[in-house]
Amino acid sequence: xxxxxxxxxxxxxxxxxxxxxxxxxxxxxxxxxxxxxxxxxxxxxxxxxxxxxxxxxxxxxxxxxxxxxxxxxxxxxxxxxxxxxxxxxxxxxxxxxxxxxxxxxxxxxxxxxxxxxxxxxxxxxxxxxxxxxxxxxxxxxxxxxxxxxxxxxxxxxxxxxxxxxxxxxxxxxxxxxxxxxxxxxxxxxxxxxxxxxxxxxxxxxxxxxxxxxxxxxxxxxxxxxxxxxxxxxxxxxxxxxxxxxxxxxxxxxxxxxxxxxxxxxxxxxxxxx
Amino acid sequence: xxxxxxxxxxxxxxxxxxxxxxxxxxxxxxxxxxxxxxxxxxxxxxxxxxxxxxxxxxxxxxxxxxxxxxxxxxxxxxxxxxxxxxxxxxxxxxxxxxxxxxxxxxxxxxxxxxxxxxxxxxxxxxxxxxxxxxxxxxxxxxxxxxxxxxxxxxxxxxxxxxxxxxxxxxxxxxxxxxxxxxxxxxxxxxxxxxxxxxxxxxxxxxxxxxxxxxxxxxxxxxxxxxxxxxxxxxxxxxxxxxxxxxxxxxxxxxxxxxxxxxxxxxxxxxxxxxxxxxxxxxxxxxxxxxxxxxxxxxxxxxxxxxxxxxxxxxxxxxxxxxxxxxxxxxxxxxxxxxxxxxxxxxxxxxxxxxxxxxxxxxxxxxxxxxxxxxxxxxxxxxxxxxxxxxxxxxxxxxxxxxxxxxxxxxxxxxxxxxxxxxxxxxxxxxxxxxxxxxxxxxxxxxxxxxxxxxxxxxx
Numbered sequence: 001x002x003x004x005x006x007x008x009x010x011x012x013x014x015x016x017x018x019x020x021x022x023x024x025x026x027x028x029x030x031x032x033x034x035x036x037x038x039x040x041x042x043x044x045x046x047x048x049x050x051x052x053x054x055x056x057x058x059x060x061x062x063x064x065x066x067x068x069x070x071x072x073x074x075x076x077x078x079x080x081x082x083x084x085x086x087x088x089x090x091x092x093x094x095x096x097x098x099x100x101x102x103x104x105x106x107x108x109x110x111x112x113x114x115x116x117x118x119x120x121x122x123x124x125x126x127x128x129x130x131x132x133x134x135x136x137x138x139x140x141x142x143x144x145x146x147x148x149x150x151x152x153x154x155x156x157x158x159x160x161x162x163x164x165x166x167x168x169x170x171x172x173x174x175x176x177x178x179x180x181x182x183x184x185x186x187x188x189x190x191x192x193x194x195x196x197x198x199x200x201x202x203x204x205x206x207x208x209x210x211x212x213x214x215x216x217x218x219x220x221x222x223x224x225x226x227x228x229x230x231x232x233x234x235x236x237x238x239x240x241x242x243x244x245x246x247x248x249x250x251x252x253x254x255x256x257x258x259x260x261x262x263x264x265x266x267x268x269x270x271x272x273x
Numbered sequence: 274x275x276x277x278x279x280x281x282x283x284x285x286x287x288x289x290x291x292x293x294x295x296x297x298x299x300x301x302x303x304x305x306x307x308x309x310x311x312x313x314x315x316x317x318x319x320x321x322x323x324x325x326x327x328x329x330x331x332x333x334x335x336x337x338x339x340x341x342x343x344x345x346x347x348x349x350x351x352x353x354x355x356x357x358x359x360x361x362x363x364x365x366x367x368x369x370x371x372x373x374x375x376x377x378x379x380x381x382x383x384x385x386x387x388x389x390x391x392x393x394x395x396x397x398x399x400x401x402x403x404x405x406x407x408x409x410x411x412x413x414x415x416x417x418x419x420x421x422x423x424x425x426x427x428x429x430x431x432x433x434x435x436x437x438x439x440x441x442x443x444x445x446x447x448x449x450x451x452x453x454x455x456x457x458x459x460x461x462x463x464x465x466x467x468x469x470x471x472x473x474x475x476x477x478x479x480x481x482x483x484x485x486x487x488x489x490x491x492x493x494x495x496x497x498x499x500x501x502x503x504x505x506x507x508x509x510x511x512x513x514x515x516x517x518x519x520x521x522x523x524x525x526x527x528x529x530x531x532x533x534x535x536x537x538x539x540x541x542x543x544x545x546x547x548x549x550x551x552x553x554x555x556x557x558x559x560x561x562x563x564x565x566x567x568x569x570x571x572x573x574x575x576x577x578x579x580x581x582x583x584x585x586x587x588x589x590x591x592x593x594x595x596x597x598x599x600x601x602x603x604x605x606x607x608x609x610x611x612x613x614x615x616x617x618x619x620x621x622x623x624x625x626x627x628x629x630x631x632x633x634x635x636x637x638x639x640x641x642x643x644x645x646x647x648x649x650x651x652x653x654x655x656x657x658x659x660x661x662x663x664x665x666x667x668x669x670x671x672x673x674x675x676x677x678x679x680x681x682x683x684x685x686x687x688x689x690x691x692x693x694x695x696x697x698x699x700x701x702x703x704x705x706x707x708x709x710x711x712x713x714x715x716x717x718x719x720x721x722x723x724x725x726x727x728x729x730x731x732x
Contacts, residue, residue, distance in 0.1 A: 077619055079534060106622030116613035119636050128631065129621040179617070186621055 025050035025190065025220040026071060031085035033066050033075065040066050043085070044246045046239060053212060053221045055235035055252065057228065059267065062241040064224045068192050071222065072108035073101040089190065106133055109183030113195040115175035117167030117182070122159050125167040125178055126150060129186035145185055152218075153181035154211050173204020177211065184215075191215065193223040197230065209234050228268060232256055240264045276335055279405055280328065283412050287324030290416040294319030297423055310429035318429045321436050322419030327412035334404045342396045343367055349392065351385050456710070463707040466700035470498045475704055477501060481667035481678075483687060483698050498701055500708070502667035506677035507709075510588040510663060511652035513673060517592025518648060522599030523641065529600070530607045531629055542604075549597035557661030560590035565662060572674055580664065585673040587662040591655055595648045602644020606637035643724030650716040654709065656681040680705045 026048040033041035041063040048054045056064035066075070073094060075081040086093050094104055106129070117125050126146045127138075136142045146163070150156040155177045159170070167178050176196060183191055193212070197205040212234045215221060225231050231238055232252060239249040240261070248255060248264045259265045295316030302308055347355065347363065354366065366386070373382060373390035374397075423429070467475070478499015525545065529538055565586035572579035610633050618628040634641075664676025665686060687702040 072620065074616065074620060077615075102622050102624050104622075105620055110616075110620035112613060112616060112620075114613055116611070116617040118614060118617065118632055128618075128623075132621070132623050132627050132631070182617075182621065 023049055025089065026222075027088045027091075028067075028070075029086050029088075031067065031070060031083065031087060033063070033070060034082045034084075035078070036080040040244055041070075042244045045085075046246060046249055048220065048222060049237065050220050051216060051218075052237060053216050053223060053235040055231035055238045056222065056224045056241060057226075057231050057238060057267075058241035058247075060226075063244040064239075064241045065194055067241070067246075068194055068222060068224050071190070071192055072105045072110055074105075074110065076101050106186045107188050108190040108192060109186065109188035110192045111176070111179050111183055111194070111196045114199050115172055115179050117170070117175050117178050119166060119168055121164045122150075122167045122170070122178065123163040125182050126185045129182060133186060135186070149181040149185040150178075152184050152215070153177045154207065154214075155181055171204070173200050173207060176200060176204070176208055180208070180211065180215075184219075188219065190220045190222065193221065195224050195226060198226065205230070228256075240267065242267070276331060276404075279408055280331060283324055283327045283331070283408065286327070286409075286412045286416065287320040290323035290419070291316040291320035293416070293420060294423060297420065298429075301423070301425055304425075306425055309426050314429035314433055315423050315427070317433045318436075319416055319419040319423070321433065323412050323416035325436070325440075326415050327408045330408050330411055331404065334408075338400050338404070342393065342400060345396060346370060346389050346393055350389060354383065354385055459703060459707050459710060462700060462703035465695070466697065466704040469697045469700065470704070474498060475500050475701075476708075479669065481683070483683070483701050496697060498697065498704075500680075500705065502669045503678060503680050503683050503705065504708070505669055506584070506663070506667065507653055507679040507681070509671070509673075509677055510584050510591065510659060510679055511649060513584060513588025514591035514595055514652045515645070515649060517589050518595035518599050519645060521592075522596045522648075523603050525596070526600040526603035526607060527629060530604055531625065531633070545597045545600055548593070549601075551594070553594065553655065553657035554661070556590050556594050557658045560586050560658055560662035564590055568674075577674060579674045580676040582662060582664040582676040583674050584663065584677045587659050588673070590662060591652055591658050594655070594658065595652060598648045598651065599644055602647070603637070603641045606640025606644070607633055609640065610636045639723050639726055643720045646716050646720030646723065650713040650720070653716070654681065654713050656685065660685050680709050684709075 024047040026046075028044055028046050028048075031041060031044045032039060044063075044067055056068060058064050069075045070083055070087060071089075071094075075083060083095065086095060088094070089104075089108070092099070118128060120128070123146055126149050127136075127142050130136045130142060130145050136145055147156060147160075150159065155174060158174060159178075167175065170178060176199075180191070180196075196212075197208050200208065209230065212221060212223065216236075223231075223234065235252045237249065238252040238255040240247045240255065240259075240263075242263050248259060248261045250260075255264065256268060259268060293316075295312045298308065298310075298312035298315035302312060346367065350366075355363070358366070369382065370386055370389045370393055372379075373386060374393045475498050478497065479501050480497040480499045481502045482497045484496055525541075529541060533541065561582075565581060565583060568583055568586050568589075569579045569581055614632055614636060615628055618632045623631070659679045659682050663682055664678050665682065666676065667678045667683070668675060670677065684702045684705050687699055687705075693699065
């Protein structure tokens with residue numbers, strides 16, 4: 001009955017605890033993920049700091065995307081997937097039965113590997129989230145959200161004259177920035193990015209990376225990437241996954257120049273992966 | 274030798290040609306040099322060159338033989354029989370000659386006819402012998418010619434490809450020609466009807482009562498051919514059917530794609546498809562024996578006046594028939610929406626219902642609309658259910674508890690029984706058929722266009 005009220009309470013408490021000096025935004029403890037019988041992730045524990053970019057690196061199938069999708073409970077949409085352990089955002093466990101995954105996903109936005117704009121107009125793509133959450137109805141309030149989100153995603157100048165054209169008509173890089181703007185529009189705290197540049201050309205990639213760097217001022221960002229250079233360019237902290245285990249997590253510079261684990265070193269120097 | 278035996282022999286020859294060609298190619302291969310095509314293609318080439326022309330010859334021969342022989346017989350008949358005889362009488366004379374030739378003699382036929390019958394038998398024998406000889410000659414000639422072409426560099430693959438392409442073209446042309454033939458016969462008969470009943474009266478007349486006197490001295494109504502009540506009946510019953518089928522089919526598709534798990538889906542989907550496999554006449558039983566009495570009793574208990582052949586019963590059962598049609602189209606359309614769009618909506622915090630309503634359905638809409646239009650055109654053309662369950666009198670009513678009649682029902686009733694094929698009553702069936710054909714054709718074209726556009730979007 002009073003679920004939302006309770007939730008709001010939990011969130012408020014959590015927000016208070018952040019102001020009280022917790023520097024970590026997301027804290028995962030002993031997270032394991034199973035797809036049916038198969039275990040995909042083994043006892044991952046990690047702290048992700050607020051307003052920084054954390055990069056997950058590692059060879060394909062190492063569990064980095066799986067872990068990313070745990071943070072906004074996207075794995076819930078897969079029937080056979082089971083998650084154990086706790087993930088706290090601002091001190092509140094997101095797998096607590098009191099938490100509504102739908103509201104959680106409004107706070108933890110996600111950008112996917114392939115740009116996936118809805119087959120709607122550019123305007124409606126951005127307005128979709130705020131509309132379903134009742135943040136704003138149509139009209140000037142919504143216009144403002146659309147403009148702010150597109151501006152933050154660095155797309156406003158390119159599309160302001162054709163907001164009514166379909167979002168699917170944009171170029172790949174523009175589509176991806178549209179998807180970032182769409183995620184920003186619901187005003188999340190955290191943005192998860194699952195290889196956001198793997199389908200883009202180098203110029204579009206550079207633009208998105210630039211954007212990620214700017215977004216760091218407002219949002220906590222977790223990015224999965226296969227590109228070592230990209231991880232080095234955009235992230236402040238990096239975590240190396242291997243075969244479902246978190247091997248090493250540290251300042252990006254340290255991971256890339258002076259890794260403690262041999263496997264990390266082998267991967268970074270291109271000996272496997 | 275019958276045509277079947279002949280075709281069997283041609284088939285055996287073709288098989289022999291295949292083995293011969295392949296064996297020869299195998300021999301070339303033994304020499305150790307690289308061949309253009311693998312031996313099997315050499316075999317196919319010889320087999321096709323042997324079998325195909327012979328097969329076509331048999332078909333053409335069978336089609337032409339009786340016409341040619343008939344023409345020879347008629348030309349040889351003495352003038353006292355053929356003079357001033359019209360075509361229908363001439364065909365009677367010909368069938369008399371044929372039955373005499375087959376040994377069925379009634380009464381004492383004219384000597385000229387007996388001679389003609391004898392000649393007919395002789396011609397038949399000559400013709401079949403000639404067919405056998407020429408077919409086998411062509412088959413063997415083709416085989417020998419093809420065999421002589423085989424060599425190391427012979428491009429058997431390309432040749433076989435070319436022959437197959439022509440075969441495919443001929444098959445598709447055949448299908449198109451058949452359709453054209455059907456349309457032509459429909460149009461010609463309709464013209465005969467519209468020369469008796471003005472088009473305007475037919476399309477816009479409000480009274481349908483196609484009873485015309487069969488004999489001049491018979492007392493009967495003059496006949497009224499205003500088709501509006503009949504068309505209305507079809508539209509009305511189809512609308513009732515869609516009213517039943519659309520929500521049920523669409524919602525069951527949404528459930529199956531988005532909510533059910535694999536186990537439920539593997540049970541429910543085949544069950545739904547069983548509905549599609551039920552013959553429409555069985556739906557007819559169901560409508561007339563179960564649904565119609567139920568509606569009637571239920572209506573009577575409410576104090577309503579329900580006809581025993583109510584539009585509701587016919588339309589409702591037709592709707593049940595269309596459920597699997599709509600649900601499978603909607604299922605395909607919704608499944609075709611990429612998973613990434615679902616993920617995108619969920620990641621923004623949309624619930625399942627919001628995702629379906631605002632993202633999946635709009636994206637799948639063209640496919641669903643296409644399926645619905647095809648379902649409507651099936652509803653319009655559906656015959657058996659309405660023949661059994663809908664009424665016969667053409668009433669212009671919007672009350673689903675009354676009986677209405679449909680275009681297909683009227684066509685059936687107009688054409689059964691002892692009727693001349695040149696009275697307006699029977700010809701009216703072709704007029705109705707033409708309008709029905711044009712409307713379902715238009716619906717199908719629109720539906721296919723819509724479906725095509727939606728395919729382009731995701732592929």
